Amino acid sequence: MSKSTGCCQGFLHYAFDYETPKTLIIPSIRVGFVFRFTQFLLLLYVVGYVCVVQKAYQDRESVISTVTTKVKGFAFTNISNMQPRFWDVVDYNIPPQGDDSFFVLTNMVMTPGQTQSRCPELPTPSTTCVDDCDCVEGYNDPRGNGIQTGLCENYSSTVKTCEPTSFSLLAEAENFTVLIKNSITYPKFNFHKRNILSHINSTYLKTCEFNRQTHPDCPIFRLKHIVSEAGEDFQDMAVKGGVLGILIDWSCDLDWWARKCYPKYTFRRLDNKHPVNNVALGYNFRFAKYYRTAEGEEVRTLIKAYGIRFDVIVFGTAGKFGIVPTIVNLGAALSFLSLVSEDVCYWFILTCMKKRDLYSRQKSTFSTKVPR
């Protein structure tokens, strides 16, 4: 038989004949039971864990989100070194736009009337220098290479530091509330939702306040509640400031038989105050209000603002039945299943069965007339 004829015949065979593995049936209840039991365990894993728990048959996508926030509340301060003063949202909420990150001022060090001038020998309230002494009665060691003028260094010996007092100025801030509007999108699944759920009406929104038990869907949060759920004390945190995360989990199951898609709120302090590693604590920043005197000179009021920055962090993935992950996971699991159960049974036959030699001989035939 020439090679070409064999090849041609081979092709015919290949194209038109159905080739199926020859099998040996071992009619032993013990082996059969081991085989079925192994299969059962693996099937249980596939159905139970892969499909029910992990939902590996789903296509996944990460959330796209937009957040607007609105803080409300008033405070009144009447402390010794400041005039009596009302505080509304415009004064304590920075930046005012209501992004996904908003800051509520709770404490401050104010240095009014700073002008661009050299430091005098004796610091007076009206003339302080901007460069290296940024609080009225103190010397703040400037990190980095600040311009050190001889005059200013003179009163670095004053004891009083720039640190704020141990009580917060706007203690009432704990009763401020914030309305969080969050709208999410899963573009791949063309799914849009917002955290003001469809059953919430204007009347409810005017009176409700978030509470995990009684009002889990209310998008209005009392600041004190947020902080205490994060395991912190508002008044402690208000003195030195901090960063608090409002985490909104939008993990969704978008299959038509599930359709579970609700926001889950959790709160966590993000600038963790590790007992051993408590460096760079708190949260503060400096800003200024600029004025102009009648003579046209620029004057500024420097404010070192301490407070809590609330970061609204939206995360989550949505899953929806997809044919590719189903095939991939099912195919992989089934082939793993058949491989494993096959091997387990063969091992069982070779070790535990009396007639192992008989089975072995019947299963595998040596190719004859082939020298070893």
Added chain:
Amino acid sequence: MSKSTGCCQGFLHYAFDYETPKTLIIPSIRVGFVFRFTQFLLLLYVVGYVCVVQKAYQDRESVISTVTTKVKGFAFTNISNMQPRFWDVVDYNIPPQGDDSFFVLTNMVMTPGQTQSRCPELPTPSTTCVDDCDCVEGYNDPRGNGIQTGLCENYSSTVKTCEPTSFSLLAEAENFTVLIKNSITYPKFNFHKRNILSHINSTYLKTCEFNRQTHPDCPIFRLKHIVSEAGEDFQDMAVKGGVLGILIDWSCDLDWWARKCYPKYTFRRLDNKHPVNNVALGYNFRFAKYYRTAEGEEVRTLIKAYGIRFDVIVFGTAGKFGIVPTIVNLGAALSFLSLVSEDVCYWFILTCMKKRDLYSRQKSTFSTKVPR
């Protein structure tokens, strides 16, 4: 034969002998056709859906992006209760930095000359209190626990509310344009690109304006166009404000034979105004400009700003041929394929073929000399 010898011989066999399944060839065109047809269908799925449509052979990574925006345009207002006034980007664009979220003021309620003082019996323009009455001629119910002073409550009976008029102040804002500069990175694939494509030159950038048909690559957008593509009316939206998403989809195919990586722009209103659930509509925030009188007293002009916040949301995943997903998906698909086609054929033989008993007997041999 002792166990040890069998084991040793088993090992030799295991290591050096090649064990291949014995097969039975059924030379029936019908069975062969069923087998090939099943294989063809599954192959079609693997090639067509998994590879071409889903590109499951690719490694994937989410986009990392940075956005700068620049709004341009002027407006002129000449309404009864305000002086004639020009508005440029500095006045209506808040914050000014041009982040991925920018706000264009379209309407406002201004309360000039607020000072820190108690409310008088009769409110006059020069002296209004900050705490619980934040528009000149109205009473705004403060949510939460505002400080209620008896005097202020007196004029809560005035009819005029703080709401702005039903026409927007800066109607001309619809003709403002915004230049969006977006630079993206896929770190895993070391791929960088920006939305100002390489064929765009300075001359084109000076004259072009985004249009899905004629100028799909121009990164300059007219605000009116954005809003109308989102299915909204600019003038309607301008009165109460809103949030509008500029979604940039950077889904990329980075394989060398494809190299498709262009931004796709879509626009969507994000604070959806559901007809039934129209609570917490619009978008506004309050901010203040602080002044100082000649006597050194702080005065502020409170502005309740209504407008459209544009959020530039960049998303997308890039895919590039990867050996691991290829193997995983191909392996899983092929093993699923062989399992399924095997089972389909066997079922076909057992149900449709006349000689099913013959085939069955030839395929599977019972282990002999084993009592049932």
Added chain:
Amino acid sequence: MSKSTGCCQGFLHYAFDYETPKTLIIPSIRVGFVFRFTQFLLLLYVVGYVCVVQKAYQDRESVISTVTTKVKGFAFTNISNMQPRFWDVVDYNIPPQGDDSFFVLTNMVMTPGQTQSRCPELPTPSTTCVDDCDCVEGYNDPRGNGIQTGLCENYSSTVKTCEPTSFSLLAEAENFTVLIKNSITYPKFNFHKRNILSHINSTYLKTCEFNRQTHPDCPIFRLKHIVSEAGEDFQDMAVKGGVLGILIDWSCDLDWWARKCYPKYTFRRLDNKHPVNNVALGYNFRFAKYYRTAEGEEVRTLIKAYGIRFDVIVFGTAGKFGIVPTIVNLGAALSFLSLVSEDVCYWFILTCMKKRDLYSRQKSTFSTKVPR
């Protein structure tokens, strides 16, 4: 035999009998070697690439992060057309809050004393109009449809443009430092960490400065260092501005035997200045400081700020051993492995072995008594 009995017997067989493929053992060293070698190569791939390099046995999750930044440093300017002036963080850092995106002003064009008035025939420093001439001694072509007043167009012929000089105002800004506090979360793995690692104490934090070799964990960065690592020159960049990305890679291996989770910092210029396509270069924005004159008129100082915006971009995925990806990848790889090695050997036998017909005949039996 009736169909029903056959079916019943078939079910018994199916349920209780163990069916195993019959195999043919070919005791040829050559074939065995090819088979083992193919298997070895594929196993090497599975173990080496899939498990060690790609860690395909891991569940993955994207990072959730929060960033606070604090810039420090002072500058002193003494240029001809401006008074001697000190600059501190409040003056050059916009916005002041220290978000994940902060801007350091390095150059500016200032237009003081703008009031709302019509343009005079001859522009004088005290009276300039806001609408279409936004620098004192120049004409800036307003993109879009600015309101063109006849008077203003008159001095569009002046040669001097609004562009800043070729040297930057705050050249000293290169020595400013920034402290980046970054706290990350992997919610699925309940893992939290921050970039101020546990071995960093307050003393170290007061003196250290990031350096890839000597201080790779110090979270304080000198701006010049950032820019130069990104391959740019600070002074060049300071003139026209730009956007610089501080990329923090939190790719983590959270398996208990690995536990590698450290931030990796890289720096990249994000507004790439392509030599051919250098349109829309740099980064600048306009903002204003508003004053009120003694007569109650609003005056503003318009500032066109050039500078470097630093975007802190946090990315990364964490991986942790998961049973589902392990099964999926292992199952797929193994089934692929057995398919491929089977086929390779069969091809080897059919092409390279002398006794190919013998083997072929012994492996595959034709179903007898079946007409072709």
